[in-house]
Amino acid sequence: MANIKDLKKKIKSTKGTLKITSAMKLVSAAKLAKAQLAITSSRPYANELESSIKTISALVQNYSHPYLEETDNKRCVVLVVSSNKGLCAGFNSQLVKEVRNWVGKTDLDPKLYFIGKKVMDVIADEVNVGKKYEFEKADPSFQEITEVGNELAEMFKTGEIGKVFVAYNIFNSAISFTPTIKQLLPMSLDEETKTAVKDEFPFDFKYEPAPADILNELIPQAFVTTLYTSVLDSAAAEHGSRMSAMDSASSNCKEAVRSLSIKMNKLRQAAITTELIEVVSGAESLNG
Amino acid sequence: MSNHYTVDVLTPSRVLVKDLPAESLLVPTESGQINVLENHTHIVTKLTTGQLSVFGSADDPDRFFTITSGVCKVLNDKVVILTQVSEENHEIDLDRAKLSLENAERMLSSESMTDEEVQKYQRKVDRSKLRIQMAGLAKSKK
Numbered sequence: 001m002a003n004i005k006d007l008k009k010k011i012k013s014t015k016g017t018l019k020i021t022s023a024m025k026l027v028s029a030a031k032l033a034k035a036q037l038a039i040t041s042s043r044p045y046a047n048e049l050e051s052s053i054k055t056i057s058a059l060v061q062n063y064s065h066p067y068l069e070e071t072d073n074k075r076c077v078v079l080v081v082s083s084n085k086g087l088c089a090g091f092n093s094q095l096v097k098e099v100r101n102w103v104g105k106t107d108l109d110p111k112l113y114f115i116g117k118k119v120m121d122v123i124a125d126e127v128n129v130g131k132k133y134e135f136e137k138a139d140p141s142f143q144e145i146t147e148v149g150n151e152l153a154e155m156f157k158t159g160e161i162g163k164v165f166v167a168y169n170i171f172n173s174a175i176s177f178t179p180t181i182k183q184l185l186p187m188s189l190d191e192e193t194k195t196a197v198k199d200e201f202p203f204d205f206k207y208e209p210a211p212a213d214i215l216n217e218l219i220p221q222a223f224v225t226t227l228y229t230s231v232l233d234s235a236a237a238e239h240g241s242r243m244s245a246m247d248s249a250s251s252n253c254k255e256a257v258r259s260l261s262i263k264m265n266k267l268r269q270a271a272i273t274t275e276l277i278e279v280v281s282g283a284e285s286l287n288g
Numbered sequence: 289m290s291n292h293y294t295v296d297v298l299t300p301s302r303v304l305v306k307d308l309p310a311e312s313l314l315v316p317t318e319s320g321q322i323n324v325l326e327n328h329t330h331i332v333t334k335l336t337t338g339q340l341s342v343f344g345s346a347d348d349p350d351r352f353f354t355i356t357s358g359v360c361k362v363l364n365d366k367v368v369i370l371t372q373v374s375e376e377n378h379e380i381d382l383d384r385a386k387l388s389l390e391n392a393e394r395m396l397s398s399e400s401m402t403d404e405e406v407q408k409y410q411r412k413v414d415r416s417k418l419r420i421q422m423a424g425l426a427k428s429k430k
Contacts, residue, residue: 044306045298048368052361056332142300205361208319208333214359217334225300 004271007264011257018253024087025246032174032239035139039171039232046229049222053215058189058197059204060211066157067219070188073162074109077130077152078102078181079227081168081234082119084138089245091169091177091238092118098179099167103127108163115140115148115231139235142228149224156185168230169237175244177237184226187219291345292326293362297353297369304374309348313367314341315360324362331362335371337414339422352377352425354418380423389416 057063080099082092096119103110103126114120114132135144155161164185169177189197207214291309298304313324316338322331340353358371392412395401401409 038301041302042300044296044303045300045370048296048298049370052332052359052368052370203330205363206329206331208317208331211332214332214334217357218359228300 004264004267007260007267011260011264014253014256014260018250018257021246021249021253025243025250028239028243028246032236032243035232035236035239036171036174039229039236042225042229042232046222046225049218049225053187053218053222054189054193055197055201056205056211056215056218058194059201060215063212063215065215065219067153067223068186068188070186071159071162073159074107075161076108076110076163076165077113077155077161078110078165078167079113079115079148079152080119081166081231082114082116083234083238084116084118085242086118087245088238088242091241092122095119095167095169095179096122098181099123100126102167102181110165111161113152116234140231145228145231146224149227153185153220153223166227166230168234169241171233171236171240174240177241182226182230184223187222291348293324293365293367295342295367295369297340297371297374299371299374304353304376305351308342308351309344310342310367311345311348312343314339314343315369316340316355317360324367328362330364331360333360334358335360335369337411337418339418340369340374352422354380354415354422356415375419377422377425380419382420382423385416385419385423389413389420392416 057065057068078099080095082095086092099112099119100123103112109128111128111130112120112123113130115135117132120129120132133140133148135141140148152164156164163183165181165183167179167181169179171177205211291311293310293313295308295310295313296303296306297308312326315322315324315333316336317333318336319333321338322333335355335358337354337356340355342351342353344350353369353374353376355369355371356373358369361368361370389412392409395409396406396413
């Protein structure tokens with residue numbers, strides 16, 4: 001049975017942990033607010049760009065761009081976006097699970113590239129690791145992501161790889177995210193979507209200049225923008241996940257402190273009672 | 289007169305306006321400025337550095353934005369402007385624009401530049417001039 005001294009020590013250290021977790025929660029909340037703003041202001045642009053390309057490339061006849069071409073090259077790259085720091089609940093482990101499943105099932109020959117080290121640390125022995133990108137700050141800038149995108153696009157264009165995927169956590173809300181793997185290149189449309197778009201737009205747009213010129217400019221932009229939004233998504237999801245993890249850690253700490261205090265008080269009371277009984281029975285025996 | 293369009297101005301880093309009601313617009317495109325009035329045809333066009341003017345009807349104020357490269361899509365009663373960088377006229381930092389104009393002009397006057405660099409700085413000059421002009425516009429209105 002634990003004695004009072006041990007319990008006191010335990011309570012003190014739990015209180016220390018509580019301080020750390022609640023501080024981390026506050027920090028994550030502040031970072032989340034920033035990351036959330038970034039992703040919510042960037043999503044409309046990315047979505048609009050994507051849907052414009054879908055519409056235009058479905059409506060325009062006889063257009064092709066290297067980014068739209070399907071190839072039968074089995075080699076592909078999966079860019080896995082995770083975090084550099086832990087203590088964020090299932091954020092990294094769920095992504096690991098998703099990637100592992102995907103790699104197990106696919107008939108492609110994937111090579112994994114990484115942003116953030118946590119997923120890589122777990123999965124490096126099981127898969128073909130390409131390389132890991134490092135950035136100056138914790139959150140990569142648009143410029144840096146553009147460079148990453150250009151490198152991957154170059155590999156795609158030279159035919160070294162046939163597909164580019166990105167694996168990341170989609171930010172839904174502060175307490176929820178969805179791990180997902182999305183194909184970036186080629187941005188090909190299947191016949192079904194093409195007919196759907198054609199049904200939706202029985203007329204064609206007027207283009208200035210020619211639609212090919214517009215698409216030539218938009219398609220590379222869309223690739224980089226999608227890549228960038230997935231990094232933003234991942235950052236927001238990370239902070240959200242860490243915030244809720246730290247929130248539950250804080251309440252667990254509080255609960256532990258409470259139950260330890262009760263235990264300690266009981267022990268103390270028991271000790272006092274025993275002492276009293278000894279004093280009383282000693283006095284009784286003298287009287288007797 | 290009433291508002292015929294709702295306008296979105298979007299950039300990769302922020303949403304400038306969403307569903308802004310407008311009666312007509314002046315859009316700077318590569319082949320010159322176009323005026324989007326009621327019942328405009330569906331059009332997709334490339335934008336160039338310039339001023340985007342959104343004219344509201346009676347109660348809605350007119351609004352002005354700087355635009356760099358991008359595209360504009362007019363579909364039914366919806367106008368979507370996708371651009372790399374954009375700001376509304378009252379947000380422009382005049383001092384910064386003047387400074388970057390000076391820098392860019394100094395770079396242009398120096399020799400030994402590749403064609404690409406000349407183009408880059410020429411675009412910078414264009415942007416700065418546009419900003420200075422539009423900042424002036426915002427002030428004179430106040």
